[in-house]
Amino acid sequence: MKRNLGNIIFIVLALTTVIVWAVFPPEREGVENYARYQVGMTIGSLVITLMSFSLFISTRPRWAEPYFGGLDKMYMTHRYTSTAAFLLMFVHLLIVPLHLVNLALGNYLAMIAFLGIIAIVLPTLAPRIPYLNKLTSGTYEGWKSLHGFIGIFFILGYLHSVTVRAPTTKVAINWNQIFVFLGIGSYIYTEVLSRFLGKRVPYKVEAVHHPNNSTSEVVMRAKGKPIQHAHAGQFLFVRFKGDKSLDEAHPFTISSAPHEDVVRVTIKACGDFTRHLFQNLKPGMDALVEGAYGMFNYKTGGDKQIWVAGGIGITPFLSFLRDLKTDLAHDVHFYYTVRHPEEAVFAEEIDGITKKHPRLKAHIRFSSQHGSLTVDDIVKNAGGNVNAHHVYMCGPLPMVQAFEKKFLEVGVSKDNIHYEEFNFK
Ligand SMILES: Cc1cc2nc3c(=O)[nH]c(=O)nc-3n(C[C@H](O)[C@H](O)[C@H](O)COP(=O)(O)OP(=O)(O)OC[C@H]3O[C@@H](n4cnc5c(N)ncnc54)[C@H](O)[C@@H]3O)c2cc1C
Missing domain, CATH: 3.40.50.80 (Nucleotide-binding domain of ferredoxin-NADP reductase (FNR) module)
Structure with missing residues (x-):
């Protein structure tokens, strides 16, 4: 039960968004096609709710892991909430009565947000579409950099909701604001604050071994206080300094035991980053480590x-x-x-x-x-x-x-x- 509580809370909050818009409906006066209008507004608000969940998960909150079953499972939830928000965005666009789609500033913002989100999401859903592939250079890191703009489009989506002609009730607006704050706050934390809040811990590469011709074992020692490695089976994110191609955060399971005074990761060369690492990572290089995450624990x-x-x-x-x-x-x-x-x-x-x-x-x-x-x-x-x-x-x-x-x-x-x-x- 505890490891599903996070998902249950998300579902309850999403349902509450629907209920709030049903119980405190927008004003009727002067609105043609009221039913479509109300459903469209509800779905728009639901998109904001779901996107705020995705942005919250991107902050990688360690404290929330027990309620989802670990960060790896939280990313699965992130996938579902993002996909649902993406699909509902289309429904919102189709359902809001056309006479409301006028030349107001809010609608231009909506269009920019809509196209921006499509540009980010489609390469994930269809990585082999040649033109879209160029946006991300076909790599995970390219995709991740592009993905970093999602918060900007979230903010544009919110500005759209407040600048478009929308006679909405106070209760529904206030409920919506909770998720706007959650989303924007999470985005600022992920993109700016997390760098300065000690999440990335400095380490030095002490040794690099190659147990076979495609695997590296990297031994790292903390320069100061090490990361909290609570139990065997957890993973970390690491990036290495001094080589541009290695300066991007990738997740790897910690293959050493928590009681060891170093951390070891064992890495299979399978793509650009891991192959470059196999050939170029050297003892003495600096590393930034984030973690440890995960609840894969046989005990x-x-x-x-x-x-x-x-x-x-x-x-x-x-x-x-x-x-x-x-x-x-x-x-x-x-x-x-x-x-x-x-x-x-x-x-x-x-x-x-x-x-x-x-x-x-x-x-x-x-x-x-x-x-x-x-x-x-x-x-x-x-x-x-x-x-x-x-x-x-x-x-x-x-x-x-x-x-x-x-x-x-x-x-x-x-x-x-x-x-x-x-x-x-
Ligand atoms: C929780 C977890 C633990 C892992 N533990 C290990 C391990 O102990 N040893 C090991 O060899 N591999 C591990 N991996 C896989 C490893 O992270 C990827 O193989 C590696 O990041 C691939 O990078 P690449 O550029 O070489 O390959 P690419 O071909 O660019 O990527 C292959 C796939 O790896 C994933 N990936 C790539 N870059 C990242 C990134 N920055 N962040 C998240 N995922 C990414 C994507 O799904 C991508 O499609 C783990 C992954 C996760 C999520």
Whole structure:
């Protein structure tokens, strides 16, 4: 319940917006097509409400994580509220009676906001459209920079609502203002204030190792007070100074244990940033770290557990294992699946830790030799019944989704399936 409270509150607030506009409707006098007008106004207000939620989540509030199930899950909510606001914006435009769409300043502002939001959202929905792709240079960072303008269009949308001819009730206007303040305040915090409020903690790169020919292990030490790494399985955002291509914040799971006096991240070279990092990151470079975030924590799960790591999805499990100072308090079947043996980074270390913990059974699977891991294999190894097991997964999204579906079919409850989202877009 607690990890859904944030979403429940958002839904209640969005519904309240609708109710407020129904109970305190705009003035009727002088308005033709009143019903359409009222619905249009309600939807416009709903767009502001939903956009303010998205802007609030972009502030990455650590204190709100328990109410959503972690920052990675909050970004999923962000995706839903943004998509809903985007679609409702079209409905608003179509529904407001045309005679109100006059040449007032407010409507010009609305048009600018509308086109601006389309320019930001479409490359996300359709990254392969050639012209739109140019706006973002086809990269995540380009998309993120463009995305930073969304708050400006939110403000324009609000100015539209107050400058357009709209005989609205005070209560509805005041209710709307709450979300205007939430949205604008969140935007200013994200784009300006967060830089000065100590969110980014200075670190120095102490060592860079390459456990295979596509993976980097980066060891970083805090220059002053380190970030708060509350439990194994959390992630951070890091950017590196002194190399322009590395000076952009990317999320990585902390693969070291919370008790270590350094933080380690293990990074697979898969795109522009991570490939450049593999070749160019050097000890001695400065880093800015933000975090730690996330609630992927096996310690809150039941007695019997199944852990599944696919490829670089090993990182939170490395942290779990490195954190084991005393006996493991759960019975764990741990599956680490990679295509080829050379991809199984830290296999020896995992082996060594497994030998010290009788309740931990590690299975390293090379799919090129033994075929792909299946949920049926896992169920068989667990004795044929996994109804009471808690499942922890991290790996490529298609694998995690397919496994989740199958685990549900074989009787694992949805509440007992936990996974780390490696994708925020
Ligand atoms: C919570 C979380 C934990 C992660 N932990 C690890 C880890 O331990 N090891 C590891 O190798 N990878 C991890 N990743 C994935 C890693 O962040 C991306 O692979 C990396 O940012 C890709 O950048 P790129 O420019 O090399 O690749 P690109 O090809 O540009 O990006 C590939 C995809 O990665 C995502 N991405 C890219 N840039 C960013 C960014 N700045 N912020 C958020 N997402 C971005 C986008 O979905 C994008 O489509 C994690 C991701 C998340 C969300």
